[in-house]
Amino acid sequence: MPASRRNSLRRVAIAALVVVVWLGWPVGSLIYRSARQPPRPEPHPVPSVQAPAAPTTLGWTLAQARAAVAADRVARLPGAPAVLDEKRIRAALAHRKARVLALPFAGLDSYKAYDKQVGKLAATRPEHAGKLVVVTGLTVRIEPDGGSVTPSTMSEIRQILTTHEMTEMVLTGIDGKSRNGDGPSRLPDAPSTLVDTVAAGLSAHRVYTAPGLPTVTATARWDDIADGPAVRLATLPPGAPDNLARQLAARFPGDLIVVVRGQWTDLAGPDPRLQSAAVYGYYGQYFEQTAKWGPPAANIGLLVAEYYGKARANAAVVEHPDRAADPLPIVLTWLPWIFAAAVGVLLAGTLAVRWRLVARRRDRRRAETARRAGLQARVAGTGARLVQLSRYVDGDDLLARAAERYRTARDLVAAGGDAATATAALDDADDQLARVAAAASVPAVPADDTEPS
Secondary structure (H helix, E strand, O other): OHHHHHHHHHHHHHHHHHHOOOOOEEEEHHHHHHOOOOOOOOOOOOOOOOOOOOOOOOOHHHHHHHHHHHHEEEEEEOOOEEEHHHHHHHHOOOOOOOEEEOOOOOOOHHHHHHHHHHHHHHHHHOHHHOOEEEEEEEEEEEEOOOOOEEEHHHHHHHHHHHHHHHHHHHHHHHHHOOOOOOOOOOOOOHHHHHHHHHHHHHHHHOEOOOOOOOOOOOOHHHHOOOOOOOOOOOOOOOOOOHHHHHHHHHHHHOEEEEEEOOOOEEOOOOHHHHHHHHHHHHHHHHHHHHHHHOOOOHHHHHHHHHHHHHHHHHHHHHHOOOOOOOOHHHHHHHHHHHHHHHEEEEHHHHHHHHHHHHHHHHHHHHHHHHHHHHHHHHHHHHHHHHHHOOOOOOOOOHHHHHHHHHHHHHHHHHHHOOHHHHHHHHHHHHHHHHHHHHHHHOOOOOOOOOOOO
16 A cells, blocks of 8 residues: 555544544543432423413403593502502692503503503604603503603512502603612511411411401412422401511411512511512512502412522522532533633634724725825826916916926826825815915816826
8 A cells, every 4th residue: 555545544544543533532521420429300390380361351441441530630540559648749740741541451461452551642742731740550651752660679679569659750751750668577477367367268278268368378389389388378458567587487487478569579487588589579570560560469469489499499400419519520521522612713813804904904095095096087187277277377386386396296097106295285286276376366176187297
């Protein structure tokens, strides 16, 4: 076999070996690690607990809203949940051209039609009618500019959703001044009679529904929500926030207590840290929808409990003691790919910088070509004016000076010399020619394109 043939086969074999090692290293390492380590636990799946509501229509019409706004500066449609201190609001409206309208919740399945109707209400108001502060459920919208007033802290969100008190938000919408709507920093205990009543319902049915609220029935699906603790749910009407959830947790050790007051949910039971994360995570993400749409209280509570269940399952995976914390095996597994990625990033960065430099040089060449073309056009124009004026004036020093500067510019442009010097020479020549034309009272417009020698 010829030597060249042997060398070629040797190079192919070496390349194939490199590829096999590069691709086989991670696979072999993963197989080895999986054989030595126990399987990683998977998060427990958590079922959805929000049942779809039956289709409904809006509980108010555009005509009703217009009539209410026209009849009173602080208007309210039936079913509006917002609690307003009308005395303070009317005092704020006394010297302002503004009105307030409180509307019901939008609903889970009708919020799009709700938004369209509110938009029509704002669009059909006369321009001179002034500001309209619309309380959409438990959110504040300012028309006609479409602005809004939103709470700035979780304490303020809790106070709004628990009590439905919207006076401070409405006042901010009227005058634009920021106000502190936070609730108390330390919550009081609930009355013992309320604790006893709710505890009796939770003990008998796992559910307590306050009089006047929709009845809720516990199902077997609740057992999967928290992946361990039994879920007990209480729904209460809006009111001042308190420690009812913690007081109930003392009656049911090891269970997850879910108390929904108004639209706010309190959790108590195992893992207080995860409970706070679940509550703040849910309301931080879905405050706007909860406050505006007004979903059923039981749905809100079970969704927050679902957040807790997911956090509990994920924490069990992250904190599993069988999973090694040493990153070295992972790094060794993917070392060839890390090296290849580093080389790829380096090459890509080098090529990107090179392409950028080439593009800049190309742009500079184009700009220089355009400038040279402009200078050539100016040289031709100045030469034509010089020929034109030489027919009327002879022996003038200014004309001679202009001809000298013209020739300087022409020679520089023809030789590809300094463009700035050529431009300055043309400026001088044009200035001298203008003065010659003015002194001789002759036009400086060229009669033809003849260029002087």
